[in-house]
Amino acid sequence: MLPLKRRIFFKKIFEKIPTPFYFYIADEIRKRISLLLRNFSPQIEIFFSFKANSNLEILKIIRKGKCGADISSLGELFLAKKSGFKGEDIVFAGPGKKEKEIEEAIKENIFSINAESLTELKRINSISEKFKKKTRVALRINPTPSSQNSALLKMGKRETQFGIPEEILFEKKFIKEISSLKHINIEGIHLFSGTQILCPKEILDNFKYAVSLAKKLSQFFPINFIDFGGGFGVPYDYLKEHTLDINILSQGLKDILRKDPFLTKKRIIFELGRFIVAESGVFVTKVVDVKTCRRKKFAVLDGGINNLLRVSFLRENHPVINFSRTSKKEKFTLVGPLCTPLDILGEDVKLSSPKIGDLIGILNAGAYGFSESMPYFLSHLICGEYLYDEKKVFVIREPLSFQKYLKFCKKRIL
Ligand SMILES: Cc1ncc(COP(=O)(O)O)c(C=O)c1O
Numbered sequence: 001m002l003p004l005k006r007r008i009f010f011k012k013i014f015e016k017i018p019t020p021f022y023f024y025i026a027d028e029i030r031k032r033i034s035l036l037l038r039n040f041s042p043q044i045e046i047f048f049s050f051k052a053n054s055n056l057e058i059l060k061i062i063r064k065g066k067c068g069a070d071i072s073s074l075g076e077l078f079l080a081k082k083s084g085f086k087g088e089d090i091v092f093a094g095p096g097k098k099e100k101e102i103e104e105a106i107k108e109n110i111f112s113i114n115a116e117s118l119t120e121l122k123r124i125n126s127i128s129e130k131f132k133k134k135t136r137v138a139l140r141i142n143p144t145p146s147s148q149n150s151a152l153l154k155m156g157k158r159e160t161q162f163g164i165p166e167e168i169l170f171e172k173k174f175i176k177e178i179s180s181l182k183h184i185n186i187e188g189i190h191l192f193s194g195t196q197i198l199c200p201k202e203i204l205d206n207f208k209y210a211v212s213l214a215k216k217l218s219q220f221f222p223i224n225f226i227d228f229g230g231g232f233g234v235p236y237d238y239l240k241e242h243t244l245d246i247n248i249l250s251q252g253l254k255d256i257l258r259k260d261p262f263l264t265k266k267r268i269i270f271e272l273g274r275f276i277v278a279e280s281g282v283f284v285t286k287v288v289d290v291k292t293c294r295r296k297k298f299a300v301l302d303g304g305i306n307n308l309l310r311v312s313f314l315r316e317n318h319p320v321i322n323f324s325r326t327s328k329k330e331k332f333t334l335v336g337p338l339c340t341p342l343d344i345l346g347e348d349v350k351l352s353s354p355k356i357g358d359l360i361g362i363l364n365a366g367a368y369g370f371s372e373s374m375p376y377f378l379s380h381l382i383c384g385e386y387l388y389d390e391k392k393v394f395v396i397r398e399p400l401s402f403q404k405y406l407k408f409c410k411k412r413i414l
Pocket residue numbers: 049051052070093192194195196229230231232271272273274275367
């Protein structure tokens with residue numbers, strides 16, 4: 001949460017920028033990365049999940065912080081190269097990888113393609129054959145829910161499109177079939193055990209489970225790396241949630257790494273998005289109207305779920321502040337300008353009573369904010385992104401007017 005002194009400082013900057021917009025503080029990102037690198041054993045490598053925030057300038061800061069890249073599309077591969085990530089520090093996960101995406105990943109010699117199904121393994125195999133290459137892959141495992149991995153129940157219980165179900169993976173027939181694919185080297189496992197985890201024990205249990213799966217798979221393949229999702233959380237509701245304790249977590253991880261000879265010389269990758277960037281960003285929007293509807297108080301803002309969708313679909317409030325005043329706090333529901341009741345940026349949140357023209361900050365918006373919104377709904381301006389770095393303010397994505405993106409064409413193609 002921004003301390004009061006900084007709020008006053010940033011308010012003066014925000015007044016000079018057209019709303020709505022995202023604003024990031026570079027040093028907050030650097031601090032997060034150095035906290036992890038300082039505490040974690042050097043064997044653990046941090047790969048940044050581009051899905052959380054893929055602004056090129058943010059990626060450059062993260063690259064300079066010595067992180068790798070966790071990408072999920074051709075666009076993200078392009079961004080990874082453009083921001084300076086080397087092939088050996090890129091992993092590619094995600095369902096539905098298209099031929100072109102696999103081809104480019106192979107050409108760029110990325111460290112690993114994390115395969116999500118048998119069909120995908122076969123596709124990677126045949127494309128590799130075409131390029132006369134052997135491609136390093138990890139098997140993304142969708143764990144079987146059991147009392148052994150109770151911390152994973154949340155993820156494993158659900159039938160999802162992600163990864164290969166653990167119970168199928170270890171069937172003889174399956175192992176035989178994937179062993180026959182001669183143009184891939186199965187060298188790693190990938191597991192994503194959930195997001196927004198704030199309890200170190202839960203992460204440690206999940207990690208132990210990942211290690212047990214890697215050991216099991218190493219009976220059949222020479223497993224050299226574990227790509228352990230991550231999903232470290234940040235508090236959004238300061239009354240109910242607390243900061244993830246990195247000391248306890250790093251100590252627990254050190255113990256596991258020290259005690260288990262299987263892990264010696266293995267590459268251990270943690271894929272983190274939210275933890276690195278969430279708290280560096282604020283979404284700033286202006287109050288356009290204030291109204292009451294049957295006792296419920298609303299502030300209508302100039303930014304909505306076209307800019308920041310996650311609040312609405314996760315029904316999870318971010319911390320909010322009114323940058324323009326510090327009067328008594330009242331409960332307000334913050335809504336955007338879209339014609340849908342889903343356009344809520346904060347339900348019954350407490351803030352200094354907003355007035356028309358006030359600047360409202362939705363905090364902890366640096367992850368899954370801009371990158372996970374629905375910008376075209378209602379054809380509003382696409383908001384800009386700004387960065388505060390070394391006492392200077394930079395625009396790092398210009399706002400995009402509808403005149404620019406509503407460009408149509410009609411030409412015969414068939
Ligand atoms: C495969 C994978 N890795 C990493 C992440 C990043 O998770 P987080 O931002 O919670 O750290 C995600 C998020 O959905 C994911 O699906």
